[in-house]
Amino acid sequence: MAMENLTSCLHPPFPSWKWNLVGAAHRFNQRTQLIRASLSETSIQEEAIKKELRREEEKITRQLEEEAARKQHANDKARKEMREWWIEKWEAKKRSEGWGGYEKCWVLRAIDPNESHLAVISGEGILLGAAPLAYGTIKPFVVDFPMVSSVHAHVYGKDVVKGYKKYVREYFVVDLGSTNGTYLNRSKLRPRTEVRLKKGDVLKFGDERATFIVEFQS
Known part of the structure; x- marks a missing residue:
């Protein structure tokens, strides 16, 4: 205890x-x-x-x-x-x-001095052939030679845009499926293909007599 x-x-x-x-x-x-x-x-x-x-x-x-x-x-x-x-x-x-x-127009002038053919390329151009028809503002240009098709080629100018408010006038030719072809400086063009032209180019539309030079109108 x-x-x-x-x-x-x-x-x-x-x-x-x-x-x-x-x-x-x-x-x-x-x-x-x-x-x-x-x-x-x-x-x-x-x-x-x-x-x-x-x-x-x-x-x-x-x-x-x-x-x-x-x-x-x-x-x-x-x-x-x-x-x-x-x-x-x-x-x-x-x-x-x-x-x-433009101050001057482009033209097609016959190379043969005996021919008086002169075509002014204005508006939507010219429709060239033995029996072309007017189409809109496209003017007919008769070149009546045996080897030239009724509707042979289209020659025209258009404005090509190069920039904002900058453009140049360029000229072109298109063969419209002609029988005897279109020649640019002795080279045959592919049908329905746009080809750019320059001054001094020589175009032949089937027949040797249907040969033109691309130049300015004098």
Whole structure:
């Protein structure tokens, strides 16, 4: 009995209210850890959501920029085509109707001095052959030789756009599937193929007598 009393004095029993405080503190620590873990998971989820939202915003921004660029390109192309159409068609029409234009006209002049053939290449050009017909502003030019087809070739000039408000007048010949062919400087042309002409070129339409030189009108 005396030993028990001595032990009780040296090691007094832990009060129950202190045990309750220890338990409460332990439970508080557990709840705090759970809350911190939950907050950490929530922060990670929120950060992932924010990153995904940023990616979506960037994607939408890129799509809008690409769409705007496509529209701008289409508008630029349409304006360019309209400008080229205006230069090539309207200005050509003005010149063909004598509103201004070139100081000299291109012509086909017969090489044979005994021939008086002279064709002025104006408007939409000339339709050359033994029996050509007028077509729109294309003028017929009769070259009646045995080896010249009824409708042999088309010789014409047109404005070729070289840049904004910059164009040049170039001349072309097209063989229209003639029987005996069209020759440019002794080279036979492929039928229905546009070939550019230059001053001094020699054209032969089937017959040696139907040979012309391309030059300016004097």
